[in-house]
Amino acid sequence: MKLRQPETAAPADSAARMQVAPVICYPVDTLPIPDLDGYRAARDGWTKVSEVLVPPRDAASFTVPAGHFFRIVSVEGPQVGDLDLWNANDTGERFFSGKTRALHGTHLSTGDRLWSNLPYLRPIATITQDTLDWYGFDAWGGAVHDVIGTRCDPYTNMLLNGSEYHHCCHSNLTRAFADAVDSGLGAAELQVHDVLNVFMCTGFTRDTGQYFMKTTPVRPGDFLEFFAEIDLLGALSACPGGDCGSKHSSDVAVCHPLLVEIYRPRTAPVGWQPPARNGYSGSHGR
Ligand SMILES: [Zn+2]
Helix, strand or coil: CCCCCCCCCCCCCHHHHHCCCCCCCCCCCCCCCCCHHHHHHCCCCCEEEEEEEECECCEEEEEECCCCEEEEEECCCCCCEEEEEEECCEEEEEECHHHHHHHHCCECCCCCEEEECCCCCCEEEEEEEECCHHHCCCCCCCEEEECCCCCCCHHHHHHHHCCCCCCCHHHHHHHHHHHHHCCCHHHHHCCCCCCEEEEEEEEECCCCCCEEEECCCCCCCCEEEEEECCCEEEEEEECCCCCCCCCCCCCCCCCCCEEEEEEECCCCCCCCCCCCCCCCCCCCCC
């Protein structure tokens, strides 16, 4: 955080330096625009092929074939979820929260893509509907579905509170991934990565730049819908923070389950093809 009282005197031209207008780091006008109408048309006559109920304070895994849709649905009560995604055929490729944030901003909604890590860097999922899109940004700068938090974890909890807690999203996702790929917890933990915070309402305080959360506006029936661009293995944790209006990393908050629904369209969206790996040669100048 910045010092309340700077130690260094402002230079004579400080006002001029600070008045320089910002530029967007990564303009996305060169990216292909997802054909949302095409994706949505493919939902006509689709079939729900499976669903997974994620228990409160726990996680569950699911798979979504390329060309299918999945929805994360609020059921029973307001609850936030932490979502990890991997390439189901090569879990070395996984969701890259940081670059997704750099490309699409701090909070995602309809039309945004979820990008994979280097050296793959391709869209692995596209958001096709968001029933909380009306929320936008509130008076505090808060919004839903962030890629700015990481996930609650037992190490930070130990650091800050000095206690053991085993149902943080990091641990929930670790157990779910270990069960999904039949591996030990140690190997699984290394595959758990920064998440998409589904339904969570977050932002940064204007005065100190600190990460904040506030009670999610989600209600039962709301959903976030994705199109799987590649074969996906997903894991979703129903965060121990519940609606994340007060505490997390404990059993204090009221928690609810989350539902994952997987849908198979009758035919793939017109013109859709799974995206290729990033075209960079990988030579790094040598
Ligand atoms: Zn959590």
